[in-house]
Amino acid sequence: MDFKDYYSTLGVPKTASEKEIKQAFRKLARKHHPDVNPGDKTAEARFKDLNEANEVLGDPAKRKKYDELGANWRAYEQAGAGGGGFDPSQFGGWNVNTGRGQGGHRTMTQEEVNEMFGGDSPFSDFFQTFFGGAPAGEPRSRGGRARAARARAGRDVEQEIELPLEDVYHGTTRRFAIQHDGQTRTVDVRIPAGVGEGARVRVSGEGEQGSGGAGAGDLYLRIRTTPHAQFERKGRDLYTRVPVPLTTAVLGGEADVQTLAGKSLRLKIPPTTQHAQVFRLKGHGMPATGKANEHGDLYATVDVQLPRDLTADQRRHYEELQKLEKGAKNSAA
Numbered sequence: 331m332d333f334k335d336y337y338s339t340l341g342v343p344k345t346a347s348e349k350e351i352k353q354a355f356r357k358l359a360r361k362h363h364p365d366v367n368p369g370d371k372t373a374e375a376r377f378k379d380l381n382e383a384n385e386v387l388g389d390p391a392k393r394k395k396y397d398e399l400g401a402n403w404r405a406y407e408q409a410g411a412g413g414g415g416f417d418p419s420q421f422g423g424w425n426v427n428t429g430r431g432q433g434g435h436r437t438m439t440q441e442e443v444n445e446m447f448g449g450d451s452p453f454s455d456f457f458q459t460f461f462g463g464a465p466a467g468e469p470r471s472r473g474g475r476a477r478a479a480r481a482r483a484g485r486d487v488e489q490e491i492e493l494p495l496e497d498v499y500h501g502t503t504r505r506f507a508i509q510h511d512g513q514t515r516t517v518d519v520r521i522p523a524g525v526g527e528g529a530r531v532r533v534s535g536e537g538e539q540g541s542g543g544a545g546a547g548d549l550y551l552r553i554r555t556t557p558h559a560q561f562e563r564k565g566r567d568l569y570t571r572v573p574v575p576l577t578t579a580v581l582g583g584e585a586d587v588q589t590l591a592g593k594s595l596r597l598k599i600p601p602t603t604q605h606a607q608v609f610r611l612k613g614h615g616m617p618a619t620g621k622a623n624e625h626g627d628l629y630a631t632v633d634v635q636l637p638r639d640l641t642a643d644q645r646r647h648y649e650e651l652q653k654l655e656k657g658a659k660n661s662a663a
Contacts, residue, residue, distance in 0.1 A: 336383035481542030566626025
């Protein structure tokens with residue numbers, strides 16, 4: 331029987347932290363999950379190997395004993411081959427079954443299995459040899475070996491939510507109700523300021539619950555922004571329209587520009603500004619996610635306002651202006 335390298339199975343070094351082991355398992359388990367690879371025997375076998383590796387390395391006590399076993403594996407092989415001299419006390423008094431009859435070491439009792447592994451089912455021959463039989467009540471195959479409970483990692487859940495542009499700009503906290511097995515629990519989710527349109531916010535461990543000791547999936551909230559009456563978002567930039575009276579557009583002046591942050595800015599309008607001319611107000615767009623001091627820009631499009639009603643005096647002046655324009659054209663001709 332070959333030694334099973336659980337670290338290699340999960341693709342982590344022996345110095346990996348508990349967090350790194352958990353992340354590696356969850357990533358690989360999703361990739362090789364039977365539901366994702368229906369009918370793929372290779373993926374199914376790989377998923378079982380991953381679950382077994384996580385069963386041992388994911389628990390500090392089990393991992394410690396496994397590391398001690400690995401350090402003494404050569405001695406075990408020699409004892410198994412009849413060489414003798416294998417002392418289980420070298421790795422924490424862990425007794426194993428060498429399969430050599432009188433000269434072998436005893437198999438762990440059921441109580442020891444339950445105490446050490448929390449009642450989880452064994453998997454491979456390697457696991458069976460060193461971890462003993464099934465917990466009480468665990469079904470067994472015809473040969474007496476416990477059938478491994480099929481661990482199933484919880485699937486990720488995705489939900490689309492709509493937020494006002496102001497909430498996306500400032501960031502917000504939303505409360506969600508999550509139902510599972512007839513029970514409802516609430517979870518508060520922080521939506522970071524400046525999150526992109528269509529981006530996903532991950533809520534760890536709040537997806538579908540796993541089975542057989544496997545972890546839960548994650549909840550992903552896909553962000554959509556409701557249309558705004560005044561601003562349009564394009565990435566980190568914002569676009570708005572600024573009404574400018576005809577006289578201001580012709581002669582020059584200033585116009586008020588409202589920002590999404592609630593500020594009022596004074597925009598300088600040069601003489602002869604054209605309708606639909608665009609001005610950039612640097613740093614007044616959307617904030618960068620995770621960088622509160624970085625913002626996109628605000629683009630203000632001039633909307634020249636023509637007079638709807640004219641007084642007699644205003645009409646007289648416009649008529650005089652019209653005569654001047656005609657005179658200028660004739661002179662140019």
